[in-house]
Amino acid sequence: MKVLPFLEIIREELSKVEELILSESSLSYKPLAESVEAILKSGGKRLRPALTILASKLYPADSERAIIAAAAMELLHAATLIHDDFIDQSSTRRGIPTLNSLWPPAAVVLAGDHLFARAASLAAMTGSPRVVKIFAQALKTICDGEIRQLFGAFGWPQDQEDYYYRIYAKTSSLFEASAEIGGVLSDAPEEAIQALKEYGKNLGNAFQIIDDVLDFTGDEETMGKPTGSDLRQGVVTLPVFYFVESGGDESLIVKALKARPEERETALRELVEKIRNSSAINLSVKEAMNFVEKAKEAISFLPQNQYRSALRALADFAVERNY
Amino acid sequence: MKVLPFLEIIREELSKVEELILSESSLSYKPLAESVEAILKSGGKRLRPALTILASKLYPADSERAIIAAAAMELLHAATLIHDDFIDQSSTRRGIPTLNSLWPPAAVVLAGDHLFARAASLAAMTGSPRVVKIFAQALKTICDGEIRQLFGAFGWPQDQEDYYYRIYAKTSSLFEASAEIGGVLSDAPEEAIQALKEYGKNLGNAFQIIDDVLDFTGDEETMGKPTGSDLRQGVVTLPVFYFVESGGDESLIVKALKARPEERETALRELVEKIRNSSAINLSVKEAMNFVEKAKEAISFLPQNQYRSALRALADFAVERNY
Numbered sequence: 001m002k003v004l005p006f007l008e009i010i011r012e013e014l015s016k017v018e019e020l021i022l023s024e025s026s027l028s029y030k031p032l033a034e035s036v037e038a039i040l041k042s043g044g045k046r047l048r049p050a051l052t053i054l055a056s057k058l059y060p061a062d063s064e065r066a067i068i069a070a071a072a073m074e075l076l077h078a079a080t081l082i083h084d085d086f087i088d089q090s091s092t093r094r095g096i097p098t099l100n101s102l103w104p105p106a107a108v109v110l111a112g113d114h115l116f117a118r119a120a121s122l123a124a125m126t127g128s129p130r131v132v133k134i135f136a137q138a139l140k141t142i143c144d145g146e147i148r149q150l151f152g153a154f155g156w157p158q159d160q161e162d163y164y165y166r167i168y169a170k171t172s173s174l175f176e177a178s179a180e181i182g183g184v185l186s187d188a189p190e191e192a193i194q195a196l197k198e199y200g201k202n203l204g205n206a207f208q209i210i211d212d213v214l215d216f217t218g219d220e221e222t223m224g225k226p227t228g229s230d231l232r233q234g235v236v237t238l239p240v241f242y243f244v245e246s247g248g249d250e251s252l253i254v255k256a257l258k259a260r261p262e263e264r265e266t267a268l269r270e271l272v273e274k275i276r277n278s279s280a281i282n283l284s285v286k287e288a289m290n291f292v293e294k295a296k297e298a299i300s301f302l303p304q305n306q307y308r309s310a311l312r313a314l315a316d317f318a319v320e321r322n323y
Numbered sequence: 324m325k326v327l328p329f330l331e332i333i334r335e336e337l338s339k340v341e342e343l344i345l346s347e348s349s350l351s352y353k354p355l356a357e358s359v360e361a362i363l364k365s366g367g368k369r370l371r372p373a374l375t376i377l378a379s380k381l382y383p384a385d386s387e388r389a390i391i392a393a394a395a396m397e398l399l400h401a402a403t404l405i406h407d408d409f410i411d412q413s414s415t416r417r418g419i420p421t422l423n424s425l426w427p428p429a430a431v432v433l434a435g436d437h438l439f440a441r442a443a444s445l446a447a448m449t450g451s452p453r454v455v456k457i458f459a460q461a462l463k464t465i466c467d468g469e470i471r472q473l474f475g476a477f478g479w480p481q482d483q484e485d486y487y488y489r490i491y492a493k494t495s496s497l498f499e500a501s502a503e504i505g506g507v508l509s510d511a512p513e514e515a516i517q518a519l520k521e522y523g524k525n526l527g528n529a530f531q532i533i534d535d536v537l538d539f540t541g542d543e544e545t546m547g548k549p550t551g552s553d554l555r556q557g558v559v560t561l562p563v564f565y566f567v568e569s570g571g572d573e574s575l576i577v578k579a580l581k582a583r584p585e586e587r588e589t590a591l592r593e594l595v596e597k598i599r600n601s602s603a604i605n606l607s608v609k610e611a612m613n614f615v616e617k618a619k620e621a622i623s624f625l626p627q628n629q630y631r632s633a634l635r636a637l638a639d640f641a642v643e644r645n646y
Contacts, residue, residue: 027467028470029471106409109410110470113462116439117466121463123455124458133447135447136444136447137444139444142440146436147433147434
């Protein structure tokens with residue numbers, strides 16, 4: 001199994017998580033089970049499980065339960081991606097075909113539900129009501145964020161506050177929950193749990209902002225999806241706000257969001273090109289870096305050991321991807 | 324609030340369940356929240372919550388937790404109905420428009436997910452890992468049943484065993500879980516919990532068989548959906564098996580399932596009419612009654628009190644609906 005260099009110290013735990021994630025699916029329709037398995041295997045970096053495991057290691061931990069919780073978080077993440085791709089009608093993710101490009105809607109919805117169920121089942125297996133509560137709350141937040149994004153799409157002007165709520169709901173809430181759960185399962189002191197939560201939230205923000213930047217600057221092949229895909233879904237992200245703030249032409253945005261279909265794609269490509277070459281990219285990256293610093297700051301009073309170092313490295317990694 | 328006569332003894336608890344079910348939704352998009360609320364209010368009989376409450380009362384119980392769990396079971400049920408109606412593309416349920424007839428697919432999927440999340444959150448609030456485990460297992464079973472039904476649809480010949488698995492997965496598993504959870508939360512002895520589980524499963528079987536009978540014999544207006552809707556979805560139910568067993572013409576079934584669309588509806592109506600007037604209906608009802616007897620038998624050694632009497636009445640009610 002490939003793991004990021006700074007996660008070598010938890011390689012053993014991550015392999016066990018992997019086993020749990022891929023353990024025999026209770027999906028009784030084989031071909032669909034195989035498609036789901038292909039998605040589970042398609043190279044996610046397992047950042048959320050890593051977060052849970054690392055967070056659980058800062059204090060003397062029961063690693064069995066942390067491994068189970070870590071697998072739950074990854075399956076919850078996978079379930080939301082399946083429903084997301086269906087909602088966005090995306091055709092590829094991580095370079096492989098999405099479930100909705102292979103199966104009818106009914107099968108896609110059920111496959112997602114099935115992964116929710118498996119995730120909830122694992123969360124329950126930790127035996128910790130607090131863990132299940134955090135898990136359920138994260139799921140609620142993710143759904144609500146999706147719903148807001150869906151009904152807020154294609155609107156302009158938009159509120160930057162709303163952007164931060166959306167990225168929290170979509171990404172940071174699950175990072176936050178993953179870190180918090182690790183803390184809870186290691187019986188860390190309450191203030192350490194809160195610090196891990198804060199770390200996770202800020203890490204998630206940084207991570208999502210870089211994702212949003214990469215949607216403008218990324219290489220289509222590496223990303224496995226065309227650039228500008230957020231705007232194509234009507235979703236406005238941080239670089240767009242910075243583009244306007246630094247004097248960019250707002251009418252381009254209106255056109256890219258609201259023009260008639262035959263004109264939209266051209267307007268969209270023009271806007272993506274303009275933003276890519278504007279200061280909006282650097283400003284966004286800087287903002288992500290601020291969140292990385294906040295994440296590190298949050299855990300600065302926790303025990304200084306190799307796991308805390310790995311959490312710091314994970315924070316740096318969030319912004320070190322190519323942009 | 325209207326409650327069934329034999330549930331008067333738990334009216335107070337059921338009102339509290341109702342409050343929890345309808346308590347402020349965290350769905351931040353108001354119009355969708357209102358549609359979901361309309362569905363939650365649209366006159367389900369709250370049989371699953373009643374089951375949890377009654378089961379929790381046989382022994383000295385902490386009714387607060389049973390109420391929370393009961394609400395969780397009803398919300399889980401509602402969530403599966405929303406995804407079901409989407410999958411089946413049903414246009415009405417209980418006489419009101421389904422969510423999928425009012426909203427785009429994305430909103431429907433997310434509304435269902437949102438109810439799953441609320442249900443899981445309530446399950447977690449019971450503070451009982453065993454309850455959450457039962458809850459998650461029921462969700463897994465329901466999904467798997469749906470998936471089997473989806474991919475097994477329109478097939479003939481079919482296995483009667485498979486029918487029993489499907490109704491277990493679709494209905495009985497949730498009845499079983501609702502009863503089991505009630506027992507768990509009242510700290511009933513383990514053999515009483517197992518008895519309640521057995522009761523719930525048999526009750527669910529009886530209930531679903533009658534539902535399947537009503538799909539042939541029911542009045543379209545009362546049912547809020549056209550007769551023969553299962554066959555229209557390619558789903559073969561118990562009366563169809565009995566129709567064949569008692570010498571009915573199998574070629575009619577093949578035609579009703581596999582004919583070209585323009586001929587299918589006629590074939591289907593003919594088959595529904597034939598089955599409705601055949602002994603298959605009585606044989607199916609008799610089978611449902613057998614399950615009612617098994618349900619009552621299962622709880623015959625439990626404390627003889629008004630709650631056990633209500634459970635017996637509930638079992639009778641399952642087959643006393645019009646058929």
